[in-house]
Amino acid sequence: MNSVILNINNLHAGYDEHDVLKAISIAIHERSFVGIIGPNGSGKSTFMQVIARSLPQRDGEILLLGETLTSYSFREFGQQVGYVPQECEIKFKYPVYEVVMMGRNPHIDRFCSPSAEDHEIVRKALEQTGTSDFADRPITALSGGERQRVMIARVLAQDPALLLLDEPFAHIDIHHQYELIRIIRETSRGKRAVIGVFHDINLAAAYCDELVLMSDGKIRACGKPDKVLTNELIQEIFRIKSVIDVNPTTGTPFVYVEDEWNLPAAKNINVHLISGGGTGSHLISLLVRAGYSLKCGVLSENDSDCRIARKYDVPTLVEPPFSLLSPEKEEQLKEQVQDADFVIVTAMPIGWGNFPNIRVLENVNPEKIIFIIPPEEGLADFTSGVATDTIKRLISIGAHQVYGPAELLEILQSVTNRDRSD
Amino acid sequence: MNTIRHSLIIVGLGLSVVVAVLVSVVTGPVEISLWDFFSGTAIDGTERLILFDIRLPRALAAALVGAGLACAGAAMQTLFRNDLADPYTLGTSAGGAVGVSLAIISGALLLVPFGAFFGAIGSAFLVYILAADRKRLSTGNLLLTGIAVSMFFSSVVSVCLVFSGNNMHQIMFWLMGGLWNASWADIPLLLITLIPAGILILFSRDLNIMSCGEAETRTLGIDPEKTKLLLLGVSAGITGLVVSVSGSIGFIGLVSPHIMRIITGPDHRILIPASLGCGAILLVCADTVSRTWLGDLPVGIVTAFFGAPFFLMLIRRRSDL
Structure with a gap:
């Protein structure tokens, strides 16, 4: 069994008075790519925010590599956990190379400059994501897909044990979605775990090792995609008339939504x-x-x-x-x-x-x-x-x-x- | 490649500061030619006094005050994620003014720097707390809060003026912002501001990351709350120290980082040192102009004259106000 990277017990968290997350418990192992799916408002993003320490937990326990999350200084935390946002928000003209170098920040001492090794790691990350060509261009001059590739390059340069993706492909075309998810899947093969929130169930099913189906702040199902994506659960949670087939190219479940026609009953014909x-x-x-x-x-x-x-x-x-x-x-x-x-x-x-x-x-x-x-x-x-x-x-x-x-x-x-x- | 470019910018700005100070020293109502200054001949005692005990310390003070305001402005623009932020617009200088006024009417002139220092820091945090609505700082919110806090502090200063009696003109002069009182005695205090400026440079990577968005700062190894408070305190402290010498001088802190960003780009590792240089040059020039041709008009008026239109231009360029 691969060792546990993240262990969550009975986690509660939320905004204002009410809990968005209710009694979440899950263990994430290394070398696994876990996809979180669920309808809007099911608590997926809140869950990611709590792990990324943007939102405090109210109850329960989060253990990162065996230590409680809050026992990490932010510097140590940044060495272990990387985060890719929905969309790159950078509004200043930083060169792409410098943006990727920001991923090395938790590894570089305050009184030091990036070492030769840091530069080497950044160059590799740029190569891996196919962003070397625009390393010197300002990030603001890139297209949405290119910017998201740079965000992935940054998190690769950061080299964390746990990689968090919050709907990373929300604004990206299908070509770049598949290109990036392949890069991400590859990185999850190292001594690392990846957790990603996805809207596209079929994309998640094809590439994730495990799926977590959330609804109303709780985990409803968790496991291999073909165990989680059952007609009963999908129909209940997403409120769609689903048909579950097999993706012929990957052998993973593929969820169709039935087309609905409004026809007068045509019995006896x-x-x-x-x-x-x-x-x-x-x-x-x-x-x-x-x-x-x-x-x-x-x-x-x-x-x-x-x-x-x-x-x-x-x-x-x-x-x-x-x-x-x-x-x-x-x-x-x-x-x-x-x-x-x-x-x-x-x-x-x-x-x-x-x-x-x-x-x-x-x-x-x-x-x-x-x-x-x-x-x-x-x-x-x-x-x-x-x-x-x-x-x-x-x-x-x-x-x-x-x-x-x-x-x-x-x-x-x-x-x-x-x-x-x- | 970038390193070479950065070094060139720094060396260029450094030389420009030196030139600006030298030009300032030989410029003024009493004409002393450059040649006489350098050859050392034909300079009598009065001229020597004017050059070395009046103009030189004043030019140096202008350079240090401008530098301090500019680097504080650069940091505040990033910390508040707002390109209209600077010590003046956020009411930090006004807070310093309250501290100074209180020190003056209490008769403890030695406490003036402390009054300015704590007044400025207190005001900066007050604006930060009042304007931060659930962690999100909107530009409109921030500027209005800055204005409100400034107005409140102005009224406190007015009260101080009423009760100041004989010290009234002292406070008035201070409020208008000028460097005519600057002497060698002020220089050590102003040099101290280079220490907090150094802290800002040490945190320039953190500032870079914070300028790139709130969401990822924590996973990139930064505690945003602590860093924000620390650097806000440092910037307000710089402001407090420099305004204790110069009075409140507006817009240097706003304009310098904007000009430098065009040349250096957004990277704080170069932006902050460059802003120091730019602020120094701007204030030395403004002060020289004011004392030579404008009858020693308070330099705060000169900077506001040029800075306010610039501020308006920035506001017009924004759409989210």
Whole structure:
């Protein structure tokens, strides 16, 4: 087990009469990158302020490397704890190099100038953050992203055991966010711990070793991202309709927020969706939430559309992975599409394996069929044009062709309304 | 590279101070030519007296007073995070005036420096405490508090004047701010101010960090409250000592750091020494002008004449007032 850098027991702190932080207890180990997430007003920033000694604690105990926080002189404190603010506030024209050198201040004696070693450390920090090129430029002349990089360079030059980041990326574009968080993650691999407050849950989940979920001044959950980011907690604390998936590039949890459509209830309208290769995923979630009674298929077992359909408990015709569509399934499909009020077909790739999905449409009233195929784009057709010809023919005899979900819903609703007025 | 640039600035300013003092010494209503001064010939006893016992100590006193006010101003602008702060606008000088008036009417002339010293420090902390609203100092708040405290102290001084009897003209002269009384006897006291000025230079890295924002000072190894109190005390102390000699002289402390920041940039390691030099040059020049061509008008009037428009310009440039 890595040694403990920060140990907090039953911490209370706040402003005026009421406590913002209530009974916080947590231990932060070296070589860990801990992300604090939570809604506005949950006490994240207050928590950081208490550790940075900007706000006094009211009760409880904070141990930094085994000693109480207040037993440190500020000089000793500055040797162990570094802080990166939300935004660089420097309004004077200090050269970037001097700003980074300020990080060495707790290490330099009052009666001394920076040593050769200090200069070396500053140069390294500038290099690490890619700020060497503007070392001589005044900090006020840099862009927001560049300034924040300088703030990170300063804290790297400070070389603290505990690094605090208070929403460091609030004002930075996505490119610099990822660039900086990688630098920070790397520094947490040394004999050091990093605590950062983040608004972007997915960024925190992808890069932090541990997440701390705060709400109303308390720690609600704490641990590996996939343990903390559960649907129940996220929905309750952030008050969003979340969907938790996996970030395909990092394997970490990824929180989506469901799009909400205001549709009149569309019960008793049977819709069959023919899709594949992920082209139908968003339609499945949309149609289910809109209240249509949906069926899907035929889909391959390993298709991402199939996974989403299962998630929403949509009755689906399924074939094992990479197998041809069997005659029995085709029969079942034929029945289902004939029963359905609408059959929706997405711009999925079509090969001989799933061609029966298209072939069955020949037996359906073409006015029930809606192709979501942008006309100018054409299909990924691997049937030497047979599938495309079939679709074109169906459209020529009355099947709808639309661009996207908005138009699709329009058609579905116009029919719904007409039925009602009948 | 920076070190060379800094050394050049310091050497240049140092030489300029020397030149300013020399020019001041040979300038005045009684004309003594530069040549005579340096060759040592043709100088009679009166001229010698004028040069070495009147003009030289006065020029040196002007240099030291200007230097002291300027470095106090530079530090106060950073401590209050406000570029309109200086010993005059914050009422520190007015506090010194109360101390001096009290010392004069009590008849203890030896206590004048102490009265100025403690009056100035007391007033600086009074403004700091009154203006600090939950740790945040807004410019408007600060200046208004400074004005209010100044007015309060002026009324105290007026009361002192009423009850001062024979000492009234002494207080009046002192209040207008001038150096006509400066003599060799004042120089040791003024030299003492170089010690607190040295303390400010020792804390210049701390001042740099404090000028960069409140949030990170603690994690960069500085106790902001203690440092602020210490350096505020030091700056007010300098102010008290110099005004005990010169009376309250405005705007030198405001203008000098601003001029120097243009040349040196914001780094206090160079800004404070440079402000010392700049303040010295400005006050020596202002005093020379006033005694040579303006009938020995109190130099405080001369500095206010040029300083007040500068102050207005700074106010207009700000938007957060």
